[in-house]
Amino acid sequence: MSDTSSTSPASVRLIVSWALVTVLLGYGVIETGITAAKLF
């Protein structure tokens, strides 16, 4: 949980953070979209 001041690890942390929530949200949106597209 420690903070880092160097640029590279901070960038990696930022990318990993957004990637996690993007994957989670993307999964939900795509699954819902597929279901809706099949049904409509």
Next chain:
Amino acid sequence: MLTALDRSRSVAPPGFSRWLIPPAALSVHLCIGQVYATSVYKNSFVAHFDSSATAVGVIFSIAIVMLGLSAAVGGTWVERNGPRKAMFVSACFWAAGFLIGALGISTKQLWLVYLGYGVVGGIGLGIGYISPVSTLIKWFPDRPGLATGLAIMGFGGGALIASPLSRQLLSAYDSGYDPDVATSTASGGALVALFLTLGIGYFVIMMFGVANMRVPADDWRPAGFDPASIKSKPLVTTASVSAANAIKTRTFWLLWIVLFCNVTAGIGILEQASPMIQDFFRGGDGKSEVAVATAAGFVGVLSLFNMAGRFAWSTASDAIGRKRIYMVYLGVGMILYALLASIGDSVVALFVLLAGIILSFYGGGFATAPAYLRDMFGTFQVGAIHGRLLTAWSAAGVAGPLIVNGFLDAQGKPGTLTASAYQPALFTMVGVLAVGFIANLLVQPVPERYHEKTTGKPKEAVA
């Protein structure tokens, strides 16, 4: 362990990117948003406990009531202890709720599920919902609507993730369960495994948020941001109002009415969405043009509108202004409800579009509320004030379904209703929105006597 999460040890070092905060907040809201996906395993619960749908539905109701109560009661504690400790406590309660719930399922004790998922998990919901909000506002003083919209969008998105995930997990744990068949139910063992998986999985994801969450230093400002620019905006205060004083103001209670009316109207559609689309397109022979499976897809589409509205409308409020955007939610919402009642049964696509925009306003109302509170009461204890405001959600969660179901019960039996049966309920919602519209018009700046005494600059918040 908990001392390490104190606010004093959570201050961001120089150079810390504020864009780490939205995903940290999202990782909590995406998890607790699962509460909107409980209908996925409702039938399996009914079969496993051999109880009524109402008895199983009580689990959700307890969780939502506990959300409002714990947010209201725990808001000041969250402000005092900071977001990391609050998010950690939320994760513990939320995960413990699933684990106790799993015990209740395995022993067939429904009361244990009430206690676990409902009460314990509900506390996790309330603390988790408000814990990142005030911190986000402090990191994004220039765009509070965008920041809170991002996080609260996650609460809507949580159901989008949990619904398909739960179906897929139940299929994996019970080969006899077919999620595409409405009457198929999962075994008790599969339900236990699902609850254990979700509890552990959500805890890990929420810990990711705890690890990344930081509060800004007292003198931190975003690059290029001039605090004086806030003074130039009407209905945006630079003063500080405590939570204790906020609830003594007329402004707070007007905003409470605004949120209550907006949520009551939206939740009425959300709760009835699946049977509603079938009833609107029921022919003279009593059969609906819309199949049960299509209705389920419609619920998913509404969830997408709900989620998108949280981000898009809240972000737009930064440019349009909070009071004006609520005039849109409530005023345009009235027109849309009237259209839904009068011509909603003409074409399925029109029905879906009208209901979708209404649900986007419902989500937008939730997401814009913290920024509206910031504008009126300052950042000092905005999280605690937000927690108290969420009691409007609990009240609306009871009132909305009561209004809709009360009118529908008087119109006939479920499965035989048509579009005209919904008109009294929908026109009542127009009236409810009108009350909210007037309340919003009456919102005025908080009188100076409620402001905290300061030495010239806005009082710094403790969260």
